[in-house]
Amino acid sequence: MDDEVVIDVQHVGMEFNLNQEKTDNLKEYIIKAIKKELRFQSFWALKDISFQVKKGEKIGFIGLNGAGKSTLLKIIAQVMKPTKGSVKVKGSLAPLLALGAGFDLNYTGAENIFLNGSLLGHSKSYMNKKFDEIVEFSEIGEFIDVPVKNYSSGMKSRLAFSIATSVDPDILILDEVLSVGDASFQQKSKERMRNIMRGDTSLLFVSHSVEQVRDLCDKAIWLDHGNIVNTGEVNEICDQYLEFVHRK
């Protein structure tokens, strides 16, 4: 991989098998499964996707519902294995996919900070140094010592965002997260994102808000039905995409 390239996606395809059966009880379903009578329809959510991300590049993924944006980010974050092709990642990666998905609900917020930290490859002493900043930014207060299962969805989101953006990752993956929290938290999150953007962190960002993509990214990749329609300078691609949406 070229020195500057931190993510190399080559010919990635993702196939899902959609269940065609209309069984409404589990027993019938299991009997059919044992008899191998279940019919599946294969469906390619991503088809032959290739692109590279360089160090410090901020890339926005845009496209209609079901275009394959989240699936692609999950594959890059190594949450899913592609059916075809390869993904190479260089450096530490902080994925923020479904917010709070990395939490163990039975542990407290504080314990989850260390748990998430170790999932992201950081030592306990490194996380110790970041701890106060994470808690303060998340505005969780004394709830930090309460199990996460008792948190509201906003609290979970705020904590997940604070962790992912406090640990100085080489690559930050964000799937539609800037809408977390109330207006003042959103303002703070935007500020923090702007700081990250000034640095060397590479950003992969999925959003339905073309404005947010323009605001945060310098390049965009437009996906449709599992294909890349076009890729290039963010404003150019966003304009093309909006024109396509308006024509529909």
Ligand SMILES: Nc1ncnc2c1ncn2[C@@H]1O[C@H](COP(=O)(O)OP(=O)(O)OP(=O)(O)O)[C@@H](O)[C@H]1O
């Ligand atoms: N685990 C799965 N099993 C079967 N199909 C799936 C699975 N995950 C995603 N899909 C399908 O793959 C396609 C792409 O989904 P994906 O969530 O990546 O799209 P998206 O561009 O992120 O959409 P949205 O904008 O609605 O979030 C969709 O048709 C979706 O139904």
